[in-house]
Amino acid sequence: xxxxxxxxxxxxxxxxxxxxxxxxxxxxxxxxxxxxxxxxxxxxxxxxxxxxxxxxxxxxxxxxxxxxxxxxxxxxxxxxxxxxxxxxxxxxxxxxxxxxxxxxxxxxxxxxxxxxxxxxxxxxxxxxxxxxxxxxxxxxxxxxxxxxxxxxxxxxxxxxxxxxxxxxxxxxxxxxxxxxxxxxxxxxxxxxxxxxxxxxxxxxxxxxxxxxxxxxxxxxxxxxxxxxxxxxxxxxxxxxxxxxxxxxxxxxxxxxxxxxxxxxxxxxxxxxxxxxxxxxxxxxxxxxxxxxxxxxxxxxxxxxxxxxxxxxxxxxxxxxxxxxxxxxxxxxxxxxxxxxxxxxxxxxxxxxxxxxxxxxxxxxxxxxxxxxxxxxxxxxxxxxxxxxxxxxxxxxxxxxxxxxxxxxxxxxxxxxxxxxxxxxxxxxxxxxxxxxxxxxxxxxxxxxxxxxxxxxxxxxxxxxxxxxxxxxxxxxxxxxxxxxxxxxxxxxxxxxxxxxxxxxxxxxxxxxxxxxxxxxxxxxxxxxxxxxxxxxxxxxxxxxxxxxxxxxxxxxxxxxxxxxxxxxxxxxxxxxxxxxxxxxxxxxxxx
RNA sequence: GCCCCCGUGGCGUAAUGGAUAGCGCAACAGCCUCCGGAGCUGUUGGUCCAGGUUCGAUUCCUGGCGGGGGUACCA
Numbered sequence: 242x243x244x245x246x247x248x249x250x251x252x253x254x255x256x257x258x259x260x261x262x263x264x265x266x267x268x269x270x271x272x273x274x275x276x277x278x279x280x281x282x283x284x285x286x287x288x289x290x291x292x293x294x295x296x297x298x299x300x301x302x303x304x305x306x307x308x309x310x311x312x313x314x315x316x317x318x319x320x321x322x323x324x325x326x327x328x329x330x331x332x333x334x335x336x337x338x339x340x341x342x343x344x345x346x347x348x349x350x351x352x353x354x355x356x357x358x359x360x361x362x363x364x365x366x367x368x369x370x371x372x373x374x375x376x377x378x379x380x381x382x383x384x385x386x387x388x389x390x391x392x393x394x395x396x397x398x399x400x401x402x403x404x405x406x407x408x409x410x411x412x413x414x415x416x417x418x419x420x421x422x423x424x425x426x427x428x429x430x431x432x433x434x435x436x437x438x439x440x441x442x443x444x445x446x447x448x449x450x451x452x453x454x455x456x457x458x459x460x461x462x463x464x465x466x467x468x469x470x471x472x473x474x475x476x477x478x479x480x481x482x483x484x485x486x487x488x489x490x491x492x493x494x495x496x497x498x499x500x501x502x503x504x505x506x507x508x509x510x511x512x513x514x515x516x517x518x519x520x521x522x523x524x525x526x527x528x529x530x531x532x533x534x535x536x537x538x539x540x541x542x543x544x545x546x547x548x549x550x551x552x553x554x555x556x557x558x559x560x561x562x563x564x565x566x567x568x569x570x571x572x573x574x575x576x577x578x579x580x581x582x583x584x585x586x587x588x589x590x591x592x593x594x595x596x597x598x599x600x601x602x603x604x605x606x607x608x609x610x611x612x613x614x615x616x617x618x619x620x621x622x623x624x625x626x627x628x629x630x631x632x633x634x635x636x637x638x639x640x641x642x643x644x645x646x647x648x649x650x651x652x653x654x655x656x657x658x659x660x661x662x663x664x665x666x667x668x669x670x671x672x673x674x675x676x677x678x679x680x681x682x683x684x685x686x687x688x689x690x691x692x693x694x695x696x697x698x699x700x701x702x703x704x705x706x707x708x709x710x711x712x713x714x715x716x717x718x719x720x721x722x723x724x725x726x727x728x729x730x731x732x733x734x735x736x737x738x739x740x741x742x743x744x745x746x747x748x749x750x751x752x753x754x755x756x757x758x759x760x761x762x763x764x765x766x767x768x769x770x771x772x773x774x775x776x777x778x779x780x781x782x783x784x785x786x787x788x789x790x791x792x793x794x795x796x797x798x799x800x801x802x803x804x805x806x807x808x809x810x811x812x813x814x815x816x817x818x819x820x821x822x823x824x825x826x827x828x829x830x831x832x
Numbered sequence: 833g834c835c836c837c838c839g840u841g842g843c844g845u846a847a848u849g850g851a852u853a854g855c856g857c858a859a860c861a862g863c864c865u866c867c868g869g870a871g872c873u874g875u876u877g878g879u880c881c882a883g884g885u886u887c888g889a890u891u892c893c894u895g896g897c898g899g900g901g902g903u904a905c906c907a
Contacts, residue, residue, distance in 0.1 A: 712870045
């Protein structure tokens with residue numbers, strides 16, 4: 242028995258559809274014509290028009306009659322009255338032009354709660370992605386540069402999308418397309434040869450390389466010849482010059498060790514670390530393939546694919562000096578991923594600044610006539626700004642992600658020491674909370690907007706924050722600890738009477754559709770918004786008072802009532818924990 | 833110049849084209865004889881401008897204004 246198959250929405254739509262048919266039998270051909278449907282499709286159409294009223298007191302679903310007004314040439318209010326008169330069910334009511342429908346609380350409860358109870362963390366998942374692979378390219382920091390907070394967006398969004406798609410049954414492949422190739426390494430190598438010292442490098446490798454990088458860009462402004470020398474060094478690296486390769490390997494080893502430490506803290510794993518250098522020996526094949534297709538041409542000494550007729554600047558394959566570019570490497574990456582994974586979608590979680598780049602590259606694939614061209618997706622996002630400024634690696638104004646994690650963790654430790662000094666394993670919990678605050682500061686904002694990442698914002702654990710969600714989870718967990726019996730699913734669902742309980746149940750009911758929308762729009766923020774609302778609704782339920790202003794406790798002397806409420810509490814906790822997991826945030830039992 | 837993104841109270845943020853624009857921070861006023869106050873309740877305050885489409889626009893279209901990004905040999 243799967244009660245979810247008989248959704249409330251579907252039932253309501255069918256009832257309304259039936260009423261419309263009997264009210265406007267003579268005008269049905271026009272109605273069906275207007276909505277390009279037939280009798281069987283009509284109820285589906287109605288269902289698609291159902292809305293959730295702003296105020297839960299109005300009902301749980303609403304049908305706006307405006308859509309029919311023009312066709313039947315009657316006022317929406319009259320239509321609503323006429324249709325409602327034919328609905329022989331007192332769960333429907335009319336409010337102006339809307340037909341509102343209320344589902345009984347017990348009905349919602351008996352549908353949703355046993356299901357959460359049985360499926361646990363699997364609740365909200367589906368199998369729509371079964372047998373399909375999604376390659377997600379995310380994080381992708383540059384070797385020999387620090388992991389700054391600027392890298393957080395791709396990392397957090399990509400990791401969350403990975404988990405969201407996985408929950409929908411897709412097989413995900415997480416790829417870290419390390420920036421380990423390109424002219425910048427000519428710069429690093431040159432800078433190290435000019436000013437570097439191996440002993441100093443060993444002490445704090447990434448910091449040391451970063452200082453060299455900043456110095457290079459400072460001196461480059463005074464002495465432009467450095468730019469040419471750097472390009473020259475990159476060309477030598479590409480040709481396998483032993484000195485260049487040795488240094489490059491050295492930088493790469495140090496950096497990878499550093500990155501892996503940070504990913505471990507964040508709880509993120511990649512299936513593959515295939516950086517740009519991985520494609521170095523695949524460049525010729527790319528160019529050959531494009532040549533054969535007749536897409537390439539020389540222009541100003543460089544090899545390009547001309548995209549002018551599509552209103553784009555050309556896609557550069559090889560520079561005048563013979564070195565390849567990131568477009569060439571991304572094309573190689575697409576070919577490789579297609580051959581290796583036969584993906585359903587290949588997703589690139591990369592900043593919006595690179596939108597034109599991906600448009601070009603995807604266009605080239607399309608021009609090759611590849612059928613998977615429209616399955617390439619660039620998920621762009623805005624900048625992380627700190628104190629209203631974008632951070633620049635070159636200028637040395639980067640804020641290290643690890644410093645932010647440390648500061649947030651320290652702040653969490655202080656708060657725990659004050660509020661809950663007996664908490665076991667304070668250190669681990671504080672880190673969970675610090676990370677929760679940081680990740681939520683990112684995912685709490687729609688991806689295409691810039692994130693204003695100030696210390697004040699990250700270190701504030703009150704209001705709409707990660708720690709607020711974690712706190713709510715800890716509070717739910719505390720209730721379950723205090724309730725010494727096992728939670729059981731066979732409760733009296735008729736005991737759910739209050740509006741607060743209804744709101745909670747309806748919200749739990751929406752979880753799976755929120756996950757689907759988040760996946761469809763590649764937008765983890767939907768999960769964040771959903772959980773904030775879940776926490777708010779629960780906390781209102783938790784602190785509701787009777788008419789005398791006395792707190793109505795969840796755990797009371799009434800065993801039946803308590804049992805029912807605890808089933809609800811367990812359900813909310815499961816969804817909260819699972820939702821946080823989808824964002825890459827851990828949920829502490831205590832904090 | 834051209835292309836893309838953003839513009840919602842003092843600040844931050846939400847709203848499949850729908851009902852009275854929802855939250856958070858800050859401020860002010862309340863709520864623990866406490867199932868965890870990292871919470872809850874209340875108050876003040878908002879859709880950049882001008883047109884258009886629509887029964888209905890924060891949302892869609894056109895044109896401005898403001899901010900950010902991109903605009904072939906960086907990634």
